[in-house]
Amino acid sequence: MRKEGAAGLTIDALAKLAGISKGGVQYSFASKDELVRALIERWTSQFDELLGDMDGVSPADLVRHYLKVMRSSQATMNAKMAGLMIAYIQNPQNITETRQWYRSMFERLGGGSHEAQAARVALLAAEGLFLLRIAGIDEGGEWSAFLDDVESVFERVL
Numbered sequence: 250m251r252k253e254g255a256a257g258l259t260i261d262a263l264a265k266l267a268g269i270s271k272g273g274v275q276y277s278f279a280s281k282d283e284l285v286r287a288l289i290e291r292w293t294s295q296f297d298e299l300l301g302d303m304d305g306v307s308p309a310d311l312v313r314h315y316l317k318v319m320r321s322s323q324a325t326m327n328a329k330m331a332g333l334m335i336a337y338i339q340n341p342q343n344i345t346e347t348r349q350w351y352r353s354m355f356e357r358l359g360g361g362s363h364e365a366q367a368a369r370v371a372l373l374a375a376e377g378l379f380l381l382r383i384a385g386i387d388e389g390g391e392w393s394a395f396l397d398d399v400e401s402v403f404e405r406v407l
Contacts, residue, residue: 263288282340289337293350296322308358308368309407312375315354316400319375323382323392334383351376364407371403 263284264274278284299318303311337343358368375396382392 260284282336285336286340286343289334289343303357308360308362308365309403311357312368312371312403313400315372316375316396316403319379320393320396323379323396367403367406370406371399374399374402 260274260281261271263281264271266288269277274284278287296318299322300315303314306314338347354372355369358365358372378386378392378395378399381387386392
């Protein structure tokens with residue numbers, strides 16, 4: 250997937266990723282975009298479930314938990330999911346939903362306090378790592394060490 254990008258996402262490849270037959274994919278989903286969307290929604294729903302209800306927690310605690318969930322969920326991230334994410338964000342409707350999700354995260358981290366600023370910077374750094382991982386930075390397993398750096402600096406800044 251990383252070599253071919255979104256073009257490498259064939260119905261056959263997506264069927265293998267989903268663990269169903271190519272015919273099953275074509276029967277269940279009207280298009281490749283629908284299947285990609287369903288797989289991404291499943292993954293993001295699982296992530297949001299792990300994140301849980303964080304209403305009312307401090308920005309620092311929200312980001313601490315976010316980094317913990319990110320670390321645990323990234324254990325399952327692989328080149329196939331990276332390819333799906335690339336395909337997903339190429340659809341204008343999907344990018345709108347992604348923007349809305351990030352806006353809601355930043356609203357929860359709002360304010361001008363030192364803690365809120367540090368939390369926003371840590372979230373941006375973690376999400377930057379996520380995007381770099383999609384681009385293939387993690388071939389040597391460095392991603393986890395970089396996330397350790399984000400957490401360490403975040404705690405020192407607080």
